[in-house]
Amino acid sequence: MNRFIMANPSPVEVFSSNELQFDDLKIEILDLPGHSVNQKGFLVDGVAFVADTLFPDNFFNKQRLPFNYDPNSHAQTLEKLRKIEAKHYIGGHFLPQNSISTLIANNLSHLNESLSFMRDLLKTPMPQDRVVKAFLDHYGLKKTNWEYFLYRATVNGYLSSLHKHGEIKYRVFDNLPVWYAV
Incomplete structure (x- = not known):
């Protein structure tokens, strides 16, 4: 193996439990899918590390649409976050908070609006790149450039x-996937 191109593999230990114990420190592993594949968070001593599950309002004012590989799973994760009891919440896209109920509500609202827009949009069949443009x-x-392809991946997730979930279908016409509502 060329050491300049590829590092030596790291040892991997697979955990089947949703809990880790290090002496007297207990870490609960949280499954938080939707934004990314197999995204995890942690609950430690009253602090919830919620990864990239939530975005602040200033993100929505500027970018409007966060990346989600599976928006329906992300919606379920947001509902799961409502049930996590912690004193503090730390995420990848917002400042530490004592409560995330407003963030959850705002994120769900934006997500549901985007899903609704997609459903309405596809009442008229259209090719994938036209969906991205819309x-x-x-x-x-x-x-x-690269931003377009990030948003394209986001739309592909939707x-x-x-x-x-059986809400839309596609057919290939003239070598183009055309999406439409069921």
Whole structure:
């Protein structure tokens, strides 16, 4: 193996429990899917580390649409967060909080609006790249280069999630996937 191209593999230990114990420190592992595949958080001594599950209002004012590989799973994760009792919440996209109920409500509202827009949009069949353009236009976003592909991946997550739940379908016409509401 070329040490300049690829590092030596790291040892991996798979845990089947949702809890880790180090002496007298107990760490509860939280399954938080939706934003990314197999996203995890932790609950330790009254502090919930909730990873990339929540975004502040200033994010929605600027970017409008957070990346979610599976928006329906993300919605379930947001509902799960309501039940996590902690003194403090720490996430990847917001300052530490003592309560996240407002963040959860705002994130769910934006997510549900995006899902609703997608469902309404696909009442008229359209190719995937037109769906991406419609999303960007709807939110008043002008993206170029790599940002476009990040948003395209986000829209793909919405399409895939709605397809998995039987709300939309697609067919390939003239080598283009065309999506439509069921």
